[in-house]
Amino acid sequence: MPISGRHDDPILDQLARDTFALFPHCHRCGQQIMRFEDADVRVHVQRVVHRGACPTLPVVERVVPPETTG
Numbered sequence: 001m002p003i004s005g006r007h008d009d010p011i012l013d014q015l016a017r018d019t020f021a022l023f024p025h026c027h028r029c030g031q032q033i034m035r036f037e038d039a040d041v042r043v044h045v046q047r048v049v050h051r052g053a054c055p056t057l058p059v060v061e062r063v064v065p066p067e068t069t070g
């Protein structure tokens with residue numbers, strides 16, 4: 001049975017919440033989505049993105065030591 005297009009289905013809602021719990025990071029910008037209400041969960045592809053536009057990412061200085069090989 002296809003499960004698309006039934007947003008009022010409690011089982012789908014539970015699936016969406018479970019998906020969000022498993023994948024709390026936005027698939028578009030990579031940031032963690034803080035609230036389920038802010039998430040746009042695509043249940044069938046198990047993708048979560050920010051609802052609407054992604055928040056602008058503050059500039060984070062990351063110091064990553066180069067991998068030493070050999």
Ligand SMILES: [Zn+2]
Pocket residue numbers: 026027028029030031049050053054055
């Ligand atoms: Zn995002």
